[in-house]
Amino acid sequence: MLWGDFMGNYILVTSVSKALRGKELLDKNNIPSSVERAPKNNAVRSCGYSLLVFGDKDRAQYILRRNNIRIMGIIPKKL
Amino acid sequence: MIYLDNGATTFPKPTAVKQKITDSFNRYSANPGRSGHKLSLIASEEIYECRKSIKKLFNAQSEDSVIFTMNCTMSLNTVIFGFLREGDHVIISSLEHNAVVRPLEYLKDKGVSYSVFDYSSDDDEVIDNVRAVITPRTRLCVCTHASNVFGFRLPIERIAALCRFYGIKVCIDAAQSAGVLPIDILASGFDFVCTSGHKSLYGPMGTGILVIGDTELKPLLFGGTGTDSANPHQPEEPPERFESGTANLNGIAGLRAGVDFVRRRGTDNIYRHELALAGYLHSELMKIPQIILYNNIEYGKTAPVLSFNIDNVYSEEAVRMLDKYGVCVRGGLHCAPLAHRFMNTIDSGTVRAVPSVFTAKSEIDRFISVIKNILPKLLDNGKKV
Numbered sequence: 226m227l228w229g230d231f232m233g234n235y236i237l238v239t240s241v242s243k244a245l246r247g248k249e250l251l252d253k254n255n256i257p258s259s260v261e262r263a264p265k266n267n268a269v270r271s272c273g274y275s276l277l278v279f280g281d282k283d284r285a286q287y288i289l290r291r292n293n294i295r296i297m298g299i300i301p302k303k304l
Numbered sequence: 305m306i307y308l309d310n311g312a313t314t315f316p317k318p319t320a321v322k323q324k325i326t327d328s329f330n331r332y333s334a335n336p337g338r339s340g341h342k343l344s345l346i347a348s349e350e351i352y353e354c355r356k357s358i359k360k361l362f363n364a365q366s367e368d369s370v371i372f373t374m375n376c377t378m379s380l381n382t383v384i385f386g387f388l389r390e391g392d393h394v395i396i397s398s399l400e401h402n403a404v405v406r407p408l409e410y411l412k413d414k415g416v417s418y419s420v421f422d423y424s425s426d427d428d429e430v431i432d433n434v435r436a437v438i439t440p441r442t443r444l445c446v447c448t449h450a451s452n453v454f455g456f457r458l459p460i461e462r463i464a465a466l467c468r469f470y471g472i473k474v475c476i477d478a479a480q481s482a483g484v485l486p487i488d489i490l491a492s493g494f495d496f497v498c499t500s501g502h503k504s505l506y507g508p509m510g511t512g513i514l515v516i517g518d519t520e521l522k523p524l525l526f527g528g529t530g531t532d533s534a535n536p537h538q539p540e541e542p543p544e545r546f547e548s549g550t551a552n553l554n555g556i557a558g559l560r561a562g563v564d565f566v567r568r569r570g571t572d573n574i575y576r577h578e579l580a581l582a583g584y585l586h587s588e589l590m591k592i593p594q595i596i597l598y599n600n601i602e603y604g605k606t607a608p609v610l611s612f613n614i615d616n617v618y619s620e621e622a623v624r625m626l627d628k629y630g631v632c633v634r635g636g637l638h639c640a641p642l643a644h645r646f647m648n649t650i651d652s653g654t655v656r657a658v659p660s661v662f663t664a665k666s667e668i669d670r671f672i673s674v675i676k677n678i679l680p681k682l683l684d685n686g687k688k689v
Contacts, residue, residue, distance in 0.1 A: 240531040240544045241337040241345075245352040246367055260348075262340035272533040274340075293366070295541070 233302035234282045235275040236289065237263050243294050244274040250288055256280045264300055277302065306667045306674075309632045311452060311480060311609055311658035313502045313509055317562065321506055324561035328554045336553050337530040337544075347553050354560035355543070361563055361571075362497060363488045364515045371514040371546045372556055376479040377403040378524070379498035379514035382546060383475045384408065384446070386521040387496075390415035393441040395434065395472075397458055398422045398646040399451040402639045404477060408446075417441075423451070423646065425605065427459040434463055438470055445474050449481035453643045453656060454599045455582075455609030457485065461492045468493055473519055479503060480607055482513075483566045484575050495519045504574070504660075505566055507559030510552055516542060525549065574661050578608035581659040581668055585610055588672045594679060598647055598654065611654035614675070617682050619653035625682055626655075629674045633657050 236258075238244050244260040251258045257280060263273030278285045286296055307315050328350065336347035355367040364370060373379045384407040388394065396404055398420050408418045419437040424430050434445070445467045450457045464474045475496040478487055482497075483504030489497055496519070501511030526538050527548035539545050566574065583601040590597060594615040599606060614622050623635035636653040637644050644650040657671070 239539065239541055240529070241348045242352055242355070242368060242543055243541070245349060260345060272338075272531055274531070293368075 233277050233279045235261065235264055235300040235302060236278055236282065236285060237266065237273055237275045237297035237300065238289070239274075239295050239297060241274045244276055246292070247276050247289050247294050250292055250294075251276065251278065251285055254284070254288055256285050256288070258285070266298055266300055273297070275300075305630045305632065306671050307632045308657040308659060308663070308667075308671060309634050310503070310660040310663070311638075311656055312634055314504060314506055314660045314662075316662060317506050317508070317558075318565045320561040320565055321508070321558045325508060325554050325558040328557035333554060335530075336551050338550070350553065350557050350560065351551055354556050354563065357560055357563040357567065358513060358515070361487075361567055362482075362515055363490045364497075365490060365517060368542050369516050371516065371543045372551060373512035373514055373546075374510055374552070375502075375512040376477065376498050376500040377512070379496075379512050380404055380446070380475070380477060381407055382514055382524040383444075383496045383498065383521065384411070385524055387444055387473065387475075387519065388416050391441060392416050392443045393439050394418040394444045394446060395437045395442055396420055396446045397448055399448050399454070399456060399458070399640070399643040400446065401448065401452060401477065401479070401643075402641070403479075404446050404448075405642055420642070423456055423458065425456070427462060430459055431462055431466055434466055438472065442470065442472050445472050446477065447474070448477040448479075449485060449487070450607035450609070451640070451643055452480045452609065453638045453640050453654060454611050454647060455480075455601070455606040456599060457481075457604070457606055460494070464493050480609065483563075483571060484578065484607055486571055489515060489517070496521075501555070501559040501562065505559065506562030506661075508555045511555045511559045514546065516546075521546075523548065569661065575608070576603075577661060578659045578663070579603060579606075581663055581665060582606075582608040582610050582657075584665065585657060585659075585668050585672070588668075589675070592676065592679070594683065595675075598649065608659055610657045611649075612657075613649070613652055613654055614679065614682055616652065619655045622655050622678075622682060625678050626674060629678060631671055631674055 258276045258278045263275040332346040334343035355370040421433040473495040478499040482499035497515040501507035502509040525548040529544040589595045596613040619635035
């Protein structure tokens with residue numbers, strides 16, 4: 226796990242229902258996360274949702290993708 | 305009052321349903337999936353939890369495959385209008401509701417045709433009847449799980465297997481069966497399951513469910529989904545693709561409590577209770593010579609729905625008289641003229657009595673006693689068919 230992963234990463238998803246399902250999947254895999262409004266970005270231009278993930282973002286992405294949750298982008302959380 | 309109109313909507317609802325609706329109004333009645341604040345997120349979580357409960361009840365593919373609609377009619381319309389295109393042929397059973405027949409009649413002008421296969425109490429015969437109406441252009445089979453008028457149960461698992469063999473998609477109308485008869489979407493390979501939330505799932509009116517598989521479907525409604533708003537195109541992924549506009553949060557919260565109530569009680573336990581009452585009513589009505597019965601009540605073969613007539617008295621006249629004595633049942637055609645034509649009751653309609661999980665045997669006894677009471681008056685004064 227990289228230092229940045231401790232700070233948290235926003236994994237952008239397509240909807241709030243995908244975010245809620247994703248959070249549940251990450252919980253089951255012991256990856257802490259929370260459902261957040263997506264920060265300003267180019268991938269989802271408005272009204273986006275994300276998972277703020279604290280931990281291994283690559284593993285988190287793998288789990289989400291494996292469960293048909295499309296990832297629109299990743300944004301590191303700024304301090 | 306004796307309420308036996310549970311085929312139209314169940315009444316009363318479980319206390320948990322009423323509490324949940326009130327609780328949602330009092331605590332988190334924000335717009336789900338829209339504003340992004342905490343309350344909105346709690347509202348979204350409530351809807352997601354309801355998707356989870358429905359997924360478990362029907363063994364659906366995923367939470368995302370559970371779509372909320374206003375009612376079963378809207379769910380069926382979403383499938384019929386979203387899947388069919390010019391030149392397609394559809395097969396339906398002889399027991400279908402107007403929610404199926406009317407959209408298909410409308411689509412006749414758009415180059416969609418349909419054929420009807422007859423119900424039979426012999427499952428093998430039903431399968432033969434289905435096979436006989438399949439054409440090379442048949443793309444969809446819409447079939448009720450159980451008749452909303454006569455309770456007849458169709459062998460939907462076998463019908464789905466046959467249709468799969470011919471590459472035909474299968475849409476099940478489970479309005480009268482969800483919560484009473486088992487539905488296993490993954491095991492049965494249904495492509496679409498449509499049902500209402502306010503009948504045997506004990507949710508409030510204004511809630512409907514559509515469960516979809518992998519089949520591509522156009523949405524019925526287009527508009528705001530609370531996601532990717534700068535994009536002028538409708539989202540591609542379910543459930544948002546099919547849920548434009550603000551969701552019925554409070555209704556869905558109540559529906560979740562209803563579905564959980566059914567799961568706690570157990571579908572089979574509910575079925576056995578209701579079927580025992582329907583069977584008892586059937587056996588008592590059989591003792592009255594002027595009563596005409598149309599269906600047997602048999603475990604596994606019928607839903608707990610009983611249709612009858614009193615001699616040749618018009619069914620709605622009988623229902624009016626029963627209402628005066630505090631009995632709520634439904635007469636007429638039950639929005640299913642196809643089923644009535646099939647059973648030769650199109651002129652009279654039938655009186656339909658459907659118990660719920662809350663119906664007691666004493667209510668059935670009172671119902672029978674009211675029928676015996678009004679019988680002479682009805683036979684003397686009732687409008688005849």
